[in-house]
Amino acid sequence: MSPLEFHDLTVSYRQKPVLYGIDACFPTGALVGIVGPNGAGKSTLLKAGMGLVPMSSGWVRFFGEPLAKVVRRVGYVPQRNAVDWDFPVNVRDVVMMGRYGRLGLFRRPGKLDRRIVEDSMERMGIGNLGSRQISELSGGQQQRVFLARGLAQQADLYLLDEPFAGVDAATEEAIVVLLRELKQQGRTVVVVHHDLGTVERYYDHVLLLNMRLIGFGPTQEVFNVENLRQAYGGQLNVLSRLALQRARTTEG
Amino acid sequence: MNSEVFIEVFRDPWLLEWRSSLLLVSMGWLVAIACGWLGVMLLLRRIAMMGDTLSHSLLPGLVIAFLITGSRATWVMWIGALVAAGVTIVLIELIQRYSRIKADAAMGVVFSFMFALGVILITLFSRQIDLDADCVLYGELLYLMVEPGVHWMGVTLPPAAWLRMVVIAALVIVFILSLYKELLASAFDNDWAGSAGLPNRFTHHTLMAILSLTIVSAFEAVGAILVVAMLVFPGATALLHCRRLPLVLAATSFHSLVISLAGFHLSIWLNVSMAAAMATVAMLWMISIWSGQKIKSKKKDNLTCAT
Ligand SMILES: Nc1ncnc2c1ncn2[C@@H]1O[C@H](COP(=O)(O)OP(=O)(O)OP(=O)(O)O)[C@@H](O)[C@H]1O
Ligand SMILES: [Mg+2]
Numbered sequence: 353m354s355p356l357e358f359h360d361l362t363v364s365y366r367q368k369p370v371l372y373g374i375d376a377c378f379p380t381g382a383l384v385g386i387v388g389p390n391g392a393g394k395s396t397l398l399k400a401g402m403g404l405v406p407m408s409s410g411w412v413r414f415f416g417e418p419l420a421k422v423v424r425r426v427g428y429v430p431q432r433n434a435v436d437w438d439f440p441v442n443v444r445d446v447v448m449m450g451r452y453g454r455l456g457l458f459r460r461p462g463k464l465d466r467r468i469v470e471d472s473m474e475r476m477g478i479g480n481l482g483s484r485q486i487s488e489l490s491g492g493q494q495q496r497v498f499l500a501r502g503l504a505q506q507a508d509l510y511l512l513d514e515p516f517a518g519v520d521a522a523t524e525e526a527i528v529v530l531l532r533e534l535k536q537q538g539r540t541v542v543v544v545h546h547d548l549g550t551v552e553r554y555y556d557h558v559l560l561l562n563m564r565l566i567g568f569g570p571t572q573e574v575f576n577v578e579n580l581r582q583a584y585g586g587q588l589n590v591l592s593r594l595a596l597q598r599a600r601t602t603e604g
Numbered sequence: 605m606n607s608e609v610f611i612e613v614f615r616d617p618w619l620l621e622w623r624s625s626l627l628l629v630s631m632g633w634l635v636a637i638a639c640g641w642l643g644v645m646l647l648l649r650r651i652a653m654m655g656d657t658l659s660h661s662l663l664p665g666l667v668i669a670f671l672i673t674g675s676r677a678t679w680v681m682w683i684g685a686l687v688a689a690g691v692t693i694v695l696i697e698l699i700q701r702y703s704r705i706k707a708d709a710a711m712g713v714v715f716s717f718m719f720a721l722g723v724i725l726i727t728l729f730s731r732q733i734d735l736d737a738d739c740v741l742y743g744e745l746l747y748l749m750v751e752p753g754v755h756w757m758g759v760t761l762p763p764a765a766w767l768r769m770v771v772i773a774a775l776v777i778v779f780i781l782s783l784y785k786e787l788l789a790s791a792f793d794n795d796w797a798g799s800a801g802l803p804n805r806f807t808h809h810t811l812m813a814i815l816s817l818t819i820v821s822a823f824e825a826v827g828a829i830l831v832v833a834m835l836v837f838p839g840a841t842a843l844l845h846c847r848r849l850p851l852v853l854a855a856t857s858f859h860s861l862v863i864s865l866a867g868f869h870l871s872i873w874l875n876v877s878m879a880a881a882m883a884t885v886a887m888l889w890m891i892s893i894w895s896g897q898k899i900k901s902k903k904k905d906n907l908t909c910a911t
Binding site for chain 1: 851
C-alpha cells in the first residue's frame with residue numbers, strides 16, 4: 353500500500369488555481385525531493401495533503417486510508433518561520449509535542465515518552481539544549497528542534513517543508529544523515545527542496561512541480577534538462593544552469 | 605500615611621471584621637485566578653480581546669432575557685448572557701471563516717455590534733427596563749457582604765455568588781490541566797497540532813464555552829471592568845518574567861493574590877470600589893514587575909560587558 357497517493361489533486365486560493373490535477377503515487381521507503389521554482393505550489397501540495405488547505409477536487413490517501421485514520425503514522429514538519437519563537441516553552445517541551453498525538457486526550461506523557469524525546473534531541477545534536485527557551489536558539493538549532501519533534505512522532509511517512517532553508521553546512525549534513533537513516537529504517541520521506549545542485553546526491557526520487565506535475569520518478573530518469581527547463585522556464589539562474597550542465601554530462 | 609490611617613487601612617479590617625475581609629479578598633482572588641488562567645490561554649493564542657468582546661456582548665442577552673421573562677432573577681440573566689456569548693462566538697467564527705477579516709478585527713466588529721444592539725434595546729424599552737448600567741459595568745464586590753450566606757445542613761456557608769466562583773475557578777483549573785497538551789500545542793502551532801491529530805476545534809470550543817461561563821459568573825459578582833482587567837493583567841504580568849507555561853500559571857496565581865489583597869486595602873484607604881482598586885493595582889503591579897525585569901537585565905548586561 354503506497355504511503356502517499358495523490359489523485360487528480362487541484363487546489364485553488366480564492367478561485368485562482370495553484371495546483372492542477374496532480375497524480376502521484378509514492379513508493380514505500382523512497383526519499384523524495386519535491387523541486388520547483390518559488391510559487392510552484394510545493395508547500396501547498398504538502399498542506400493540501402495534511403488537510404491544512406482545502407482541495408477543490410481530487411483526493412489524497414495515506415497508506416490507502418484518509419489521513420484521519422492514520423494520522424499517527426504521518427509526521428509533518430512545517431516551514432520554520434510559522435511560529436512565535438517567544439512562546440513560553442523550552443526545547444524539550446516542543447519536542448515532547450511530537451508525542452501528544454499518540455497520547456490522546458487526558459493522558460500525560462510517561463517515562464517512555466520522555467526517553468523518546470531525549471533520544472530524538474540527541475539524534476538531532478541538541479541533547480544539551482533541552483532546557484533552553486526557544487527564543488534563545490539560532491536558526492539552525494530551531495530547525496533541529498522541529499525535526500526532533502518530528503522524530504518523536506515516530507511516523508512511517510515524513511513530509512518536510514524546506515528543512516534546509518537558512519541552515520549552515522554542519523546542520524545540512526546532520527539533516528542529510530537523518531534523512532538517510534529514516535530511509536534505511538524503511539520509512540518514506542518527502543522533502544521540499546530548493547538547491548538544484550544537491551538534488552541528485554540527496555534523493556532517490558524527484559517530483560518536479562510547477563503548478564502541474566512536470567515529472568515524477570527515480571532521480572536519474574526524471575531530473576534531466578528537459579524536465580527542468582519545463583519546470584523553471586526562463587527563470588533558471590546560474591546555479592541551476594550549473595546543475596543542468598552536470599545533468600547533461602551524466603547523460604552524455 | 606500617618607500611623608492612624610495605617611492601622612485603619614491594614615490592621616483593623618483583619619482585626620475587627622476579618623470574616624468579611626477574608627470573604628472579599630478571597631472572592632477577588634477567585635475571580636483573578638479563574639480569569640487569569642484563562643487569560644494566559646487567550647494571550648498565547650493572541651486573542652486577548654476575546655474577554656473584552658464577550659463581556660460587552662452580554663448586554664443584549666441580558667436585555668432580551670429580561671424583556672421576554674420580565675424577571676431579573678439570576679438564572680434568567682445567566683441564560684440570557686450565555687446565549688449572547690454563544691452568538692458572539694459563532695459570529696466571530698463565521699466572519700473569520702468566510703471573509704478575509706482577521707481575528708482581532710472580527711472581534712472588534714462583533715463586540716461593537718452587540719453592545720450597540722444592547723444600547724438600542726435599552727433605549728427603546730427604557731420604560732420597562734431598569735437595569736443598573738453602572739452595576740453592570742463596574743460591579744460591586746461589597747454586595748457580597750449584604751448577600752445572605754447559604755444555609756446547608758445547619759451551617760452557614762458563604763454567599764451563593766462566592767460558592768459559584770469557587771466552582772468556576774476549580775472548573776477552569778481542572779480544564780486547563782486536563783487539556784494542557786492540546787491547549788499548549790494548538791496555541792504554539794495550530795496547523796501543526798491539527799496535522800498531528802490533536803482535536804483543535806474541540807479544544808478551542810471548550811475554551812470558549814468555559815470562558816463564557818467564567819465571564820458570566822464573574823461579571824455578575826464583580827462587573828465587566830474587573831473581568832476584562834483580570835483576563836489580561838495577571839497573565840500578561842506572568843508572561844513578562846516566566847519562560848515556561850507551568851511557571852506562567854503559578855506566577856499568575858501569585859499575581860492574582862497580590863492584586864486582590866492590595867486592591868482590597870487600597871479600596872479601604874481611598875474608600876473606592878474594590879473592583880476599580882484591583883484594576884489600578886494590577887496596572888501598578890505590572891509596571892513594577894516590568895521595571896524589575898529591566899533593571900535585572902541591565903545589571904546582567906553590565907556584568908557581561910565587564911567580563
Ligand atoms: N494563503 C494563501 N493565500 C493565497 N494565495 C496563496 C496562499 N499561500 C500560497 N499562495 C499562492 O499559491 C502559490 C503556491 O504557493 P506555495 O507556497 O505552495 O509555493 P512554494 O512552491 O512553496 O514556493 P516557495 O518556494 O516560495 O516556498 C503561490 O502563487 C502563492 O502566491
Ligand atoms: Mg514553500
